[in-house]
Amino acid sequence: MEKAKLEMVVGVFVLVGILCLGYLAVKLGKLELxxxxxxxxxxxxxxxxxxxxxxxxxxxxxxxxxxxxxxxxxxxxxxxxxxxxxxxxxxxxxxxxxxxxxxxxx
CATH class of the missing domain: 2.40.30 (Elongation Factor Tu (Ef-tu); domain 3)
Known part of the structure; x- marks a missing residue:
């Protein structure tokens, strides 16, 4: 149970990190979506x-x-x-x- 909870937290953290990197790439790259x-x-x-x-x-x-x-x-x-x-x-x-x-x- 504890291991599954830890994996869920790590997964959410990684997903948020990827979304933040994508947002920064668009903003800093000045892309027009x-x-x-x-x-x-x-x-x-x-x-x-x-x-x-x-x-x-x-x-x-x-x-x-x-x-x-x-x-x-x-x-x-x-x-x-x-x-x-x-x-x-x-x-x-x-x-x-x-x-x-x-x-x-x-």
Whole structure:
């Protein structure tokens, strides 16, 4: 009886640990498990040097989305952005790629 109780406690502890690791992996990895609350926008740039999928999209320093992908289209970089539905972008919106820190992350 005592052994079964100990095995149950260890099993619950291991399960909670695995769930915590999964949660941290999603949060720290900034994965999107559900993408229903975003819409996609295409932006063209002369260069997307240093930009990569998963980079943040910000307006006035506030994160409003992520870069979904980057492809070459007619000698220009076509960047696909996933923007939160709560943010309204207009057709005349101007975007720029800026360096975030001293190591050059964008």
């Amino acid at each position: 559900v993408s229903g609350d975003v819409y996609e926008v295409d932006a063209q740039f002369n260069t997307a040097s240093g930009l990569k999928p998963g980079s943040t999209v910000e307006i006035a320093g506030v994160e409003v989305g992520r870069v979904r992908g980057i492809v070459l289209k007619e000698d220009r970089a076509m960047v696909k952005l996933a923007v939160n539905n709560t943010v309204k972008l207009y057709t005349d919106t101007i975007a720029s790629i800026k360096t975030r820190g001293i190591i050059g992350e964008k």
